Amino acid sequence: MTSVWSQIEPILGRVSKPARYIGCEDGAQAPVHSPAKAAWLLLYPDAYEVGLPNQGLQILYEILNERDDALAERAYAPWVDMEHEMRGRAIPLFSVDTHTPARDFDLLAFNLSAELVYTNLLNCVDLAGVPVRAADRGPEHPLVVAGGHCTFNPEPLADFVDLFVIGDGEEPVGPISEAVRAWKAGGRTPGSRQRLLRDLASQPGVYVPSMYDVAYDGQRLVSVTPKYPDVPEKVEKQTIADLGAWPYPRRQLVPMTEVVHDRLNVEIFRGCTRGCRFCQAGMITRPVRERPAEQVRQMVSDGLARTGYDEVSLTSLSSADFSGIDSVVSGIINDPTCAGQVGVSLPSLRVDAFTVGIASEIQKVRRTGLTFAPEGGTWRMRQVINKLIREEDLYGAVDSAFSQGWRRVKLYFLTGLPTETDEDTLGIAELARNCVSVGRRHNKAVSVTASVGGFVPKPQTPFQWFGQDTPAELMRKVNLLRDATRKDRGVQMRWHDPKASLAEGIASRGDRRVGAVIEEVWRRGGTFQEWSEHFDVNLWTEAMAAHGLSIDWYVHRHRTEDELLPWAHISAGLHDDFLWQEWLDALAAAGTPDCRWTPCYDCGACTGYGIEHVVASPVPPAGGSQGTGQDLGSGGVRPPALLGAVPVTLGRRNERAQ
Amino acid sequence: MKIRVRFAKLGKIRWSSHRDVARMWERAFRREQLPLAYSEGFSPRPKVSFGLALPTGHESLAEYLDIELDATLDLELGAGAEQLDLEALPARLSAALPLGVDVLAVAPLEARAPSLQEDVTSCTWRLAAIAADGHAAVGEEEMAARVAALLAAPSAMVARSRKGVEVVDDVRPGIIDLRVLGATEAGVGEGVWLEAELGTRPRGVRPSELLGALGPDLAEAHVRRLHQWISRDGARWEPLGLGGTTAATDAPHALERAS
Ligand code: SF4
Numbered sequence: 001m002t003s004v005w006s007q008i009e010p011i012l013g014r015v016s017k018p019a020r021y022i023g024c025e026d027g028a029q030a031p032v033h034s035p036a037k038a039a040w041l042l043l044y045p046d047a048y049e050v051g052l053p054n055q056g057l058q059i060l061y062e063i064l065n066e067r068d069d070a071l072a073e074r075a076y077a078p079w080v081d082m083e084h085e086m087r088g089r090a091i092p093l094f095s096v097d098t099h100t101p102a103r104d105f106d107l108l109a110f111n112l113s114a115e116l117v118y119t120n121l122l123n124c125v126d127l128a129g130v131p132v133r134a135a136d137r138g139p140e141h142p143l144v145v146a147g148g149h150c151t152f153n154p155e156p157l158a159d160f161v162d163l164f165v166i167g168d169g170e171e172p173v174g175p176i177s178e179a180v181r182a183w184k185a186g187g188r189t190p191g192s193r194q195r196l197l198r199d200l201a202s203q204p205g206v207y208v209p210s211m212y213d214v215a216y217d218g219q220r221l222v223s224v225t226p227k228y229p230d231v232p233e234k235v236e237k238q239t240i241a242d243l244g245a246w247p248y249p250r251r252q253l254v255p256m257t258e259v260v261h262d263r264l265n266v267e268i269f270r271g272c273t274r275g276c277r278f279c280q281a282g283m284i285t286r287p288v289r290e291r292p293a294e295q296v297r298q299m300v301s302d303g304l305a306r307t308g309y310d311e312v313s314l315t316s317l318s319s320a321d322f323s324g325i326d327s328v329v330s331g332i333i334n335d336p337t338c339a340g341q342v343g344v345s346l347p348s349l350r351v352d353a354f355t356v357g358i359a360s361e362i363q364k365v366r367r368t369g370l371t372f373a374p375e376g377g378t379w380r381m382r383q384v385i386n387k388l389i390r391e392e393d394l395y396g397a398v399d400s401a402f403s404q405g406w407r408r409v410k411l412y413f414l415t416g417l418p419t420e421t422d423e424d425t426l427g428i429a430e431l432a433r434n435c436v437s438v439g440r441r442h443n444k445a446v447s448v449t450a451s452v453g454g455f456v457p458k459p460q461t462p463f464q465w466f467g468q469d470t471p472a473e474l475m476r477k478v479n480l481l482r483d484a485t486r487k488d489r490g491v492q493m494r495w496h497d498p499k500a501s502l503a504e505g506i507a508s509r510g511d512r513r514v515g516a517v518i519e520e521v522w523r524r525g526g527t528f529q530e531w532s533e534h535f536d537v538n539l540w541t542e543a544m545a546a547h548g549l550s551i552d553w554y555v556h557r558h559r560t561e562d563e564l565l566p567w568a569h570i571s572a573g574l575h576d577d578f579l580w581q582e583w584l585d586a587l588a589a590a591g592t593p594d595c596r597w598t599p600c601y602d603c604g605a606c607t608g609y610g611i612e613h614v615v616a617s618p619v620p621p622a623g624g625s626q627g628t629g630q631d632l633g634s635g636g637v638r639p640p641a642l643l644g645a646v647p648v649t650l651g652r653r654n655e656r657a658q
Numbered sequence: 659m660k661i662r663v664r665f666a667k668l669g670k671i672r673w674s675s676h677r678d679v680a681r682m683w684e685r686a687f688r689r690e691q692l693p694l695a696y697s698e699g700f701s702p703r704p705k706v707s708f709g710l711a712l713p714t715g716h717e718s719l720a721e722y723l724d725i726e727l728d729a730t731l732d733l734e735l736g737a738g739a740e741q742l743d744l745e746a747l748p749a750r751l752s753a754a755l756p757l758g759v760d761v762l763a764v765a766p767l768e769a770r771a772p773s774l775q776e777d778v779t780s781c782t783w784r785l786a787a788i789a790a791d792g793h794a795a796v797g798e799e800e801m802a803a804r805v806a807a808l809l810a811a812p813s814a815m816v817a818r819s820r821k822g823v824e825v826v827d828d829v830r831p832g833i834i835d836l837r838v839l840g841a842t843e844a845g846v847g848e849g850v851w852l853e854a855e856l857g858t859r860p861r862g863v864r865p866s867e868l869l870g871a872l873g874p875d876l877a878e879a880h881v882r883r884l885h886q887w888i889s890r891d892g893a894r895w896e897p898l899g900l901g902g903t904t905a906a907t908d909a910p911h912a913l914e915r916a917s
Contacts, residue, residue, distance in 0.1 A: 005670075010847075010879070013715050018673040024756055254685065256671060256756060257678045308685030308754070341688075341702075 167237030205238035286605035323617035377427025416469035436490035454501035462582035709774030788847035832863035
């Protein structure tokens with residue numbers, strides 16, 4: 001294994017932010033390669049400053065390096081200027097830890113957290129000097145592996161990835177390491193690659209797309225069938241039962257240059273059962289598994305002492321829901337060793353005054369802005385998506401924020417949701433305007449930003465059957481909102497490019513045929529599609545046309561219950577009838593409570609795998625209304641000054657459990 | 659109470675920026691729980707001031723920063739747990755800093771001492787002048803002739819960019835001293851080693867601009883700052899010599915690159 005550092009060094013003076021390529025992070029490891037160890041290169045297929053903080057990658061990095069039969073290093077997608085220099089001098093993709101060429105590893109394992117990075121995956125494989133199509137690879141090539149949320153529909157990448165790991169990766173990487181180590185020890189003889197993949201295909205949580213035959217009837221997908229009897233028909237996601245058994249990362253990487261989320265990150269729970277119907281992360285990570293509070297405190301104090309950070313983020317999908325979050329937060333703030341100089345941040349604040357109370361405790365000094373995500377503009381819309389935030393919760397939260405000194409509030413919304421009418425869309429403007437009125441009682445200079453994203457339906461959610469809005473329709477809705485808020489001085493509108501939502505829609509719910517489109521976009525130079533300065537929707541629409549695929553059919557069409565969905569052979573544990581019933585309830589604007597604190601309605605995520613919630617508190621957190629089974633009859637009621645009332649219907653969840 | 663710190667930046671870490679280095683120091687101070695003085699106001703920052711920025715990619719044996727300690731700390735009397743052992747400080751800080759950033763010396767500073775930015779007048783650089791892309795390398799003799807010509811010239815107009823704007827400037831007044839050290843060894847790139855003392859004001863001359871004045875066929879490599887100098891009233895000294903003195907010595911142990 002020879003380092004390519006001497007080749008890299010002369011070009012670093014020509015590229016932007018060269019520190020992205022040096023490694024040297026505190027916590028970085030320099031493992032010694034050997035024939036007795038399966039060598040993993042963990043790749044985040046986006047820029048270093050986005051990928052470095054990724055916790056999933058860091059967890060596997062440590063777990064693998066603790067094993068006797070494996071080692072792991074890291075790599076990130078080189079930025080376009082670096083790629084240009086590398087290709088010009090035939091420098092291969094390299095690890096940042098020891099600058100070893102990617103091709104010298106046994107596995108190139110990608111973390112996929114967003115669909116628009118798919119073309120970067122192809123680019124990284126190509127830069128590694130490995131054929132991009134799995135079928136063209138031989139025993140001399142590393143295995144290409146992918147994990148992460150996007151793999152719950154692996155099909156668009158089925159032609160490029162040798163194996164997918166579905167669900168939590170902590171456990172599956174063990175048996176994979178063993179098998180790959182044995183493959184390596186056996187000398188990677190001709191034909192051995194196929195045998196290895198066949199063996200791996202029967203490992204829990206592993207999906208090997210080349211072991212399945214796919215049949216179509218015209219546009220329709222007819223079947224996905226295992227080629228061999230020992231290959232499972234359905235691949236079940238893996239779920240760690242107890243987060244407390246995995247106190248990782250123990251040595252979080254501290255980068256030498258600026259990255260996003262540049263602070264200590266401690267995962268306080270995994271999974272979320274709030275049940276927001278648009279949210280793929282919530283649906284595929286059930287049930288809730290809390291980390292013991294004592295372990296959280298320990299990881300925070302050890303982490304701060306080791307890294308020298310002055311900020312810690314307590315991460316999860318909805319951190320205010322952690323049992324006893326207030327005492328954990330005040331424990332950190334008042335820890336004498338932190339001398340009152342440590343900031344705590346909670347990503348994704350829940351929308352209520354209680355949560356703002358916690359926020360005011362942790363942001364004693366810098367009160368710049370607070371962000372809430374009501375997602376829907378009307379109570380009816382929020383019942384459809386099952387984000388049961390009452391208007392009074394929002395106004396209470398905003399009132400509390402402005403009264404405690406914040407000046408700016410940002411509200412996240414989705415548009416293009418199922419059953420959305422113009423009245424629902426315009427409800428976004430009204431909510432934002434009302435929030436300004438609430439704020440003006442405290443301060444004349446308040447501002448409210450409404451950030452609007454075009455909704456992209458995701459696999460393994462109740463909205464997987466829904467036809468996504470066209471970019472023109474999304475733009476029409478954005479313009480409605482712009483017109484409606486033009487005269488409101490306190491309201492700012494921001495929106496996400498509807499064309500990017502289209503490309504995301506193609507990649508999200510595509511089948512294997514979409515692979516050719518991804519390859520074509522990549523071959524025509526479409527990398528870094530997450531970045532607006534590099535995104536080009538024409539690459540996507542032209543590639544769809546070139547391969548005879550209909551955008552309307554893949555993206556904008558409503559699916560029916562009897563349609564075989566491309567990801568049907570991948571299971572997040574959720575019963576098909578649960579998702580379908582949720583879809584019907586959505587159309588009827590009926591809500592579903594959170595099963596952490598109300599009876600189980602057997603979605604399948606626990607019952608199917610013999611696991612259960614790990615939640616310290618048996619009662620819902622103070623102040624949270626959403627989905628706690630309490631009376632939400634006042635959901636649409638506005639404070640006296642801001643009229644309007646709509647009754648609420650709760651779904652039949654509890655019935656189904658019996 | 660203020661102290662001045664001299665540190666080296668060598669090896670891979672030289673590709674981090676001036677701002678990156680500032681962040682490394684802030685984390686190191688917190689890890690070591692140094693009793694720093696903090697600014698007043700809503701978001702208190704430690705009172706730390708860095709000297710001249712080192713361009714990203716250049717190494718240095720002479721970087722400086724001044725830190726202000728909590729006023730309640732008394733160095734002479736050593737108030738119990740709050741005593742700060744200045745002699746042990748370089749090793750403590752080096753251990754808390756990344757590989758390649760090493761503290762070479764620390765010393766107390768007069769309260770009224772001018773800031774580094776105001777005080778430093780020139781820097782000594784060592785650099786390799788190698789062939790720019792598409793050009794032949796310039797040998798020792800040819801380079802010696804060019805250096806002599808440059809030093810004899812009354813002015814040297816060089817195009818340089820400042821914040822993206824191209825300006826043509828006379829860099830000659832900023833070239834205080836310049837000599838050829840010898841041919842480069844294998845692995846560096848074919849060319850010659852130069853040592854130059856370049857002024858920092860009114861507008862500092864960068865090593866790349868010096869090469870601009872020596873010819874369009876040259877590119878810089880392995881640039882290392884060896885010294886910063888304060889010149890006043892005909893005398894010249896370092897902001898902080900190695901070992902806390904003002905004598906201009908080199909740091910032989912730090913000459914090897916960390917990676
Ligand atoms: S199986 Fe029951 S308790 Fe578990 S996530 Fe599903 S509904 Fe909730």
